[in-house]
Amino acid sequence: MEAKYDFARKYREQILKCSKCGFCQAVCPVYGSTIRPALNARGKMLILKEVMDGEIELDDKLIETLFQCTTCASCFENCPSDVNVPEIIKQVRKDMVHIGSCHPAFKGMNDVLKKHTNIYAEDEPEDFERERNKRAEYVYFIGCVGSYREDEATIAALDLLDRLEVDYTLIDEVCCSGVLEDVGYQLNQDLAKINVERILVTGAKKVITGCPYCWRTFNNRSEYTEIKDRGVEILHITQLLKDLNLNVKTDKRVTYHDPCDLGRHCGIYEEPRETIRKIAPNFVEMPNNRENALCCGAGGGVRGAFAKNSIAMARRRLKEAEDVDAEVVLTDCNSCIHNLANAKLRKQKFKIYTTTEFINKLMEEQNRGHVTQNKIK
Numbered sequence: 244m245e246a247k248y249d250f251a252r253k254y255r256e257q258i259l260k261c262s263k264c265g266f267c268q269a270v271c272p273v274y275g276s277t278i279r280p281a282l283n284a285r286g287k288m289l290i291l292k293e294v295m296d297g298e299i300e301l302d303d304k305l306i307e308t309l310f311q312c313t314t315c316a317s318c319f320e321n322c323p324s325d326v327n328v329p330e331i332i333k334q335v336r337k338d339m340v341h342i343g344s345c346h347p348a349f350k351g352m353n354d355v356l357k358k359h360t361n362i363y364a365e366d367e368p369e370d371f372e373r374e375r376n377k378r379a380e381y382v383y384f385i386g387c388v389g390s391y392r393e394d395e396a397t398i399a400a401l402d403l404l405d406r407l408e409v410d411y412t413l414i415d416e417v418c419c420s421g422v423l424e425d426v427g428y429q430l431n432q433d434l435a436k437i438n439v440e441r442i443l444v445t446g447a448k449k450v451i452t453g454c455p456y457c458w459r460t461f462n463n464r465s466e467y468t469e470i471k472d473r474g475v476e477i478l479h480i481t482q483l484l485k486d487l488n489l490n491v492k493t494d495k496r497v498t499y500h501d502p503c504d505l506g507r508h509c510g511i512y513e514e515p516r517e518t519i520r521k522i523a524p525n526f527v528e529m530p531n532n533r534e535n536a537l538c539c540g541a542g543g544g545v546r547g548a549f550a551k552n553s554i555a556m557a558r559r560r561l562k563e564a565e566d567v568d569a570e571v572v573l574t575d576c577n578s579c580i581h582n583l584a585n586a587k588l589r590k591q592k593f594k595i596y597t598t599t600e601f602i603n604k605l606m607e608e609q610n611r612g613h614v615t616q617n618k619i620k
């Protein structure tokens with residue numbers, strides 16, 4: 244009999260491969276913050292098997308279970324049967340959208356990106372007092388969270404690029420729209436076309452992204468392949484920084500939070516550590532690091548749709564930083580920093596920065612440097 248849903252057509256064998264071993268339970272941030280077995284990867288696979296067997300319907304009643312997944316890939320990383328739960332959940336969300344069952348927050352994201360150029364539906368972006376759309380060696384692509392919510396971190400990243408005399412330009416960027424793929428919709432082709440055109444017109448040889456999700460989208464989505472086809476390399480800012488001479492140090496006890504989108508999804512673990520070790524000899528790892536890093540709780544649309552649990556997930560991560568007596572927590576994703584900062588622990592002693600923001604702060608303290616290269620004078 245022909246399967247009713249695409250998720251069953253594409254992933255039936257993977258779902259049946261789930262041996263219910265439960266290895267995923269210990270690593271699922273949603274389970275960790277709710278202690279509800281139905282919400283971990285195993286619970287989700289059991290529900291989907293029942294849907295495939297016709298025992299339960301795929302409908303609104305399953306929204307809370309199946310949409311509450313940050314797509315962090317921690318379960319996949321630890322699954323002995325190679326069940327790619329985040330990809331399965333993304334397809335299930337598409338099927339649910341198709342039959343009209345969708346979390347309103349996820350639908351809202353798609354609706355917003357039909358009318359606006361960013362996920363916050365804000366029409367006046369911060370201009371960051373930098374030149375835009377000029378010819379330069381690099382394009383710095385900020386991303387929506389950095390443009391509209393974490394502007395201090397973005398200003399610091401731009402100041403750092405200026406101090407390091409990187410020849411870059413900003414562009415009039417629009418949302419890369421990769422996030423729509425996580426929440427049951429298709430990437431917005433009109434927005435992708437605008438970004439591709441605006442990047443290419445600068446003649447840049449490299450695009451530096453501040454956001455790991457934009458990096459994933461530009462590198463992996465067919466709507467953006469023209470960038471690479473035209474010989475333009477796409478780097479996350481951590482990949483640029485590791486080769487630069489930074490010449491600053493801190494004696495503070497520093498730890499690092501691996502963003503899921505940079506680590507498990509892109510395999511970028513060592514570059515940030517190379518940079519941090521250069522500037523912070525007292526670097527300490529949290530118990531769950533690299534492939535096993537705890538998710539900050541922001542991804543997969545969960546921050547917008549399940550805010551309370553999203554914050555609970557971020558607090559679990561911050562608790563780990565507290566347990567290793569960190570004075571500074573660094574990360575390389577504006578979305579992570581946004582969620583971690585909002586989750587602040589009671590009596591929290593450490594500060595949280597992006598790596599670029601922290602390096603810029605050290606440079607600022609060491610030497611009130613000249614920061615005008617790309618600034619509009």
Ligand code: SF4
Pocket residue numbers: 260261262263264265266267268284285288318321322323324325326328
């Ligand atoms: S780790 Fe993999 S096989 Fe084991 S219960 Fe989780 S999803 Fe199923």
Ligand code: SF4
Pocket residue numbers: 267270271272273274282283284287311312313314315316317318319328329
């Ligand atoms: S992708 Fe992350 S949040 Fe989703 S089920 Fe797997 S471990 Fe849990």
